[in-house]
Amino acid sequence: MLRTIFKHPSGRIGLTIIGIFVLAALLGKLGITPHDPLMQDRLARLQGPSAQHLFGTDLFGRDVFSRLMMGIGQSFVVAFFSVAAASLFGTVLGLTAAWFGGFWDGTVMRLMDVLLAFPAILLALLIIAIFGPSGWTSVLAIAIVYTPIFTRVVRGPALSLKTRDFVDAARTFGSGRGYIMTRHLMLNLVAPLSVQITLALAWALLTEAGLSFLGLGTQPPYASLGLMLADARNLMEMAPWLLFFPAATVMFAVLGFNLLGDAMRDILDPKTRRALG
Amino acid sequence: MGYAIRRLLVFPVVMFGVSVFVFVAVRLVPGDAIIAMLGTESGLLTPDQRAALAAYFGLDQNWFVQFWRWFSHVLQGDFGTSTTYGKPVLEIILNSFPLTLELALLSMLIALAIGLPAGVFAATRKDKPADLILRIVAMIGQSTPGFVVGLLAIFVLSVGFGVLPEMGSFVPITEDPLRNLGQLILPALTLGTAFAAAVIRISRAAMLDILSEDYVRTARSKGLSDRKVIWRHALPNALIPVVTLSGVEFGYLLGGAVLIEQIFALPGLGRVVLDAIQQRDYALVQGSVLFVAFNFMVVNLLVDLAYSALDPRIRLDKG
Numbered sequence: 001m002l003r004t005i006f007k008h009p010s011g012r013i014g015l016t017i018i019g020i021f022v023l024a025a026l027l028g029k030l031g032i033t034p035h036d037p038l039m040q041d042r043l044a045r046l047q048g049p050s051a052q053h054l055f056g057t058d059l060f061g062r063d064v065f066s067r068l069m070m071g072i073g074q075s076f077v078v079a080f081f082s083v084a085a086a087s088l089f090g091t092v093l094g095l096t097a098a099w100f101g102g103f104w105d106g107t108v109m110r111l112m113d114v115l116l117a118f119p120a121i122l123l124a125l126l127i128i129a130i131f132g133p134s135g136w137t138s139v140l141a142i143a144i145v146y147t148p149i150f151t152r153v154v155r156g157p158a159l160s161l162k163t164r165d166f167v168d169a170a171r172t173f174g175s176g177r178g179y180i181m182t183r184h185l186m187l188n189l190v191a192p193l194s195v196q197i198t199l200a201l202a203w204a205l206l207t208e209a210g211l212s213f214l215g216l217g218t219q220p221p222y223a224s225l226g227l228m229l230a231d232a233r234n235l236m237e238m239a240p241w242l243l244f245f246p247a248a249t250v251m252f253a254v255l256g257f258n259l260l261g262d263a264m265r266d267i268l269d270p271k272t273r274r275a276l277g
Numbered sequence: 278m279g280y281a282i283r284r285l286l287v288f289p290v291v292m293f294g295v296s297v298f299v300f301v302a303v304r305l306v307p308g309d310a311i312i313a314m315l316g317t318e319s320g321l322l323t324p325d326q327r328a329a330l331a332a333y334f335g336l337d338q339n340w341f342v343q344f345w346r347w348f349s350h351v352l353q354g355d356f357g358t359s360t361t362y363g364k365p366v367l368e369i370i371l372n373s374f375p376l377t378l379e380l381a382l383l384s385m386l387i388a389l390a391i392g393l394p395a396g397v398f399a400a401t402r403k404d405k406p407a408d409l410i411l412r413i414v415a416m417i418g419q420s421t422p423g424f425v426v427g428l429l430a431i432f433v434l435s436v437g438f439g440v441l442p443e444m445g446s447f448v449p450i451t452e453d454p455l456r457n458l459g460q461l462i463l464p465a466l467t468l469g470t471a472f473a474a475a476v477i478r479i480s481r482a483a484m485l486d487i488l489s490e491d492y493v494r495t496a497r498s499k500g501l502s503d504r505k506v507i508w509r510h511a512l513p514n515a516l517i518p519v520v521t522l523s524g525v526e527f528g529y530l531l532g533g534a535v536l537i538e539q540i541f542a543l544p545g546l547g548r549v550v551l552d553a554i555q556q557r558d559y560a561l562v563q564g565s566v567l568f569v570a571f572n573f574m575v576v577n578l579l580v581d582l583a584y585s586a587l588d589p590r591i592r593l594d595k596g
Contacts, residue, residue, distance in 0.1 A: 064289075113287070114294035114546060117570045119372065119532035123291045124490035124548060129554040130305045206422045210536050214551070229428060233540075236432050249477060262416075 004267055011263030017256030021072060028066075028073030037070040038221055041189050049241055056241040060233065064241065067223040068249055069080035074224045075253070078135055078217070079204035082142035087197055089143070090150020091189070095181050097151070098158035109155070112148035120145045124211060133216040135224075141211070142204050152188055161185050191268040198264055202257035209250050227251050280560030280580055290575065295570045296321040296351070296563075300344050300520060303562045306554070356564035361429065361556045366564035373533075374469040374568075377546040379457075380465055380537075381530035385523060387469025392476025393431060393519065399477065400484035411477060419476025424536040431540070434439060436461070464541045468534055472526055482541055483515040517584065531576065544576050 005011035027033065040060040047057045056063035098107040115123065124141040131137045159169065162185070170180050211217040212226030220227060225246050232242035306466040347357060356366035381450070399411040487493060490513055496510045497503075533547025546565065553561035 043327065059307060110290060110294060112289070113291045114298055117291055117295050117564070117574050119529045119569060119573055121535050122532055122566060122569060125535070125551065125554055126299070126302045127560075130302060202420070205355060209422055210424060213536065229425065233428065236428070237436055240432065240436070243428060247421075247429060251421045254422070255417060258416060258420050 008263040010259040014256050014259030023077040026071050028069030033066035033069045035066045037066040055245045060147045071223040074256040078138050078208045082139045083200045085143035086146035087150050089147045089153050094151040094154025098155045112151050115148045128216045135218045138217045195265045198261035202254045299566045303559050357560035359561040360560045364558050371462045373546045373549045377533050382463035384468035391472040394437035396477040396480025396540040399481045415474045415477040464537050480519050481516045487511045487515045528573045528576035531572045
């Protein structure tokens with residue numbers, strides 16, 4: 001699978017970018033950064049990029065490169081956990097809705113309709129207002145926003161798979177419905193799900209940055225990409241590097257997942273390729 | 278039963294669900310509405326005054342009573358009174374909505390004006406340098422959050438040209454159209470170019486799809502010029518996915534572009550919702566979120582219906 005993606009040009013670029021970012025995220029989370037991202041140095045405030053501080057320093061003399069690594073770590077953790085939760089809940093809801101049909105299907109799908117009736121960022125704001133701003137609230141908010149989309153992605157194909165002969169065959173062999181759902185249906189849903197997961201990761205990164213930019217995500221003094229952009233707002237004329245490096249970081253991270261998602265869609269699903277290019 | 282009728286029947290059910298959801302969500306927000314409204318002054322209230330205020334805003338009843346009161350009033354067009362502004366909620370919403378609507382229309386216009394020709398152009402030059410460049414630009418555009426584009430735009434303006442976009446005192450279009458446009462053009466460009474990237478991608482893909490159809494080949498073999506084939510025969514069909522995408526985006530924008538309004542200090546609907554949540558202004562959050570969700574659903578419904586009307590082959594029954 002990885003090899004096929006690597007043969008696809010945008011898949012190759014996407015995977016490479018994601019690889020670099022995952023490495024930076026891991027190091028950032030483990031605290032292996034060139035400088036301590038939280039250490040303030042009053043004498044080295046607002047310095048431009050140099051050999052000592054690759055991406056310069058911020059208002060408190062903290063090393064921007066190290067803070068970026070920490071921020072990437074934070075953003076990736078939020079994106080990863082929120083998409084993992086959303087795809088898990090969405091899959092369970094979508095599969096059971098398709099399988100049992102009737103009242104359960106109606107209830108689940110109307111509930112999802114209610115969630116889908118909100119513009120995404122608004123729903124996220126409401127959830128954050130309830131639980132208070134923090135990294136984990138962002139995870140919850142993004143997961144809730146994305147669950148209905150996964151539910152739909154799974155339910156549609158599962159409905160048509162359910163009526164296929166191999167499911168009947170499995171049933172006549174005496175397979176339990178849990179087994180049929182996890183083995184026969186899930187295996188056929190891997191393709192649409194993995195495309196959706198990749199694109200959801202891109203979207204989750206964007207949302208996390210937006211929420212922390214508004215001050216509703218990760219809280220200072222910890223670094224996150226959105227928070228760094230918010231801090232850069234008033235200083236960008238004096239210290240443009242505070243704006244450029246986090247901006248470029250967000251862009252490349254999202255780009256990586258978008259490229260990978262595109263490549264996977266091309267490879268796994270020749271039909272949607274025609275529709276979405 | 279027809280798809281349209283079924284969608285229309287589900288609509289009020291979902292709207293009711295949305296109302297319940299918003300109502301409960303707002304009440305789960307920690308903190309007290311009266312303290313949030315009066316700040317530290319709330320400490321000066323006598324218990325009697327507190328009770329009177331709570332009764333005035335209907336906060337002394339249990340949730341079921343509060344919900345029923347609110348909901349039955351909403352059905353009559355009365356969204357209640359904002360605790361922060363002391364004004365009717367509907368008035369506040371309707372005051373901020375023109376700005377949001379104008380911004381949404383402007384940015385859609387910009388996005389389509391850039392995206393559609395670029396997408397068609399890229400499709401006709403498939404795999405040539407122009408196409409590749411446009412595809413890369415679109416991919417990067419789609420990966421850059423709108424608020425980052427906005428920040429960069431402000432940076433370029435202030436450092437490159439020494440001008441700052443006028444912010445702070447927003448002028449409605451009815452008072453001074455030119456100044457109004459001057460204030461909105463940068464946010465609209467920001468939102469517009471961000472969305473243009475998506476329009477390029479989808480219109481290019483749709484166009485490529487259509488150009489390989491038999492009827493286009495027929496038109497070509499009749500000896501029609503390329504231009505005629507593309508604009509007259511291919512484009513109308515390629516527009517269908519563009520319409521869908523734009524409709525959904527328009528629905529989003531009508532909910533207020535929270536981040537862009539924040540960056541450019543615009544008093545739009547997104548700002549109202551954000552402030553209301555922070556102020557625990559129950560009535561205002563409920564009213565504005567319901568208003569936004571209603572618009573969003575109506576736009577999506579219209580898009581769905583337009584979609585099936587534009588192309589009778591599309592059956593939306595298997596939702």
